[in-house]
Amino acid sequence: MHGIHLIDTGFGRPSFDAAYLVVERGRGAFIDSGTTHSLPRFLDALDTAGIEPTDVDWLILTHVHLDHAGGAGSLMQHLPNAKLAVHPRGARHMIDPSALIAGAAGVYGEDIVRRDYGDIVPVPTDRVVEAHDGFAIDLAGRALLCLDTPGHARHHIAIHDERANAFFTGDIFGLSYRELDSPGGAFIIPTTSPVQFEPEAAHASIERMLGYEPEAMYLTHYGRVTEVARLAADLHEQIDAMVAIAQRHAAAPDREERIVQEFTDLYVSRAQNQGVTLPAADIAKLLAIDIRLNAQGVVVWLDRGTR
Structure with missing residues (x-):
């Protein structure tokens, strides 16, 4: 729908962690990268969409938590023409991911981080673009607008897709697993995972997105949801x-x-x-x-x- 392709990154379990490929007039943009283990799935998504790695102009990260961004460096090595867009607070972690790795290892242990996320590869400085609030990406005439949306993390952006009238929400619009769909619709919960949960900022970010009157939200966890006002x-x-x-x-x-x-x-x-x-x-x-x-x-x- 609207040239948006869901990619199950394979992280955790099936239908748990999503990324997206947006295709417009033969040009592509990935939203989030999954883990390094996810790379084959991203390349398969290009095949399915009928475009080549050289046709991808952007990798846009909602934030740099490793289930969203751990595979960015490896993916960028296969996208020779792409730039990586990330919140200004997250840019340095893509250029030098050592702090991300150390932080995750401190919580889970080095062996588990390596097992779950793979080798986390730096992105060259000249390929990283700081997506400040209001940063606009032109994907072959399709407007993708990056909005600063703290609450889950201070380095979080949501991306408004004007063509689809929808947001790619990362984690700021919560978690909604398809196993919990019912006749009452999608079920959703917030995600307040460590270490930057801020309730007032989360409320404000949700309301800011609602101001665009989106028809749908594309969640990392997991997939497309509608009934946006109720959720x-x-x-x-x-x-x-x-x-x-x-x-x-x-x-x-x-x-x-x-x-x-x-x-x-x-x-x-x-x-x-x-x-x-x-x-x-x-x-x-x-x-x-x-x-x-x-x-x-x-x-x-x-x-x-x-x-």
């Missing part, structure tokens, strides 16, 4: 509820575990109320990794507010 309202409600839960347990010695449990209850009850028919235990299992990351993210936010 935005769901995100606003849950951000406020999650903040309240975090604040209620701020002083508890086992606060992360308490927050995990309450987040689980919150998401499961909302899913069931929306008509998701999976058993509660299956919903909780499907969301378990995201629940843990969300709890860790709000704990970091709590600590930042008390310093």
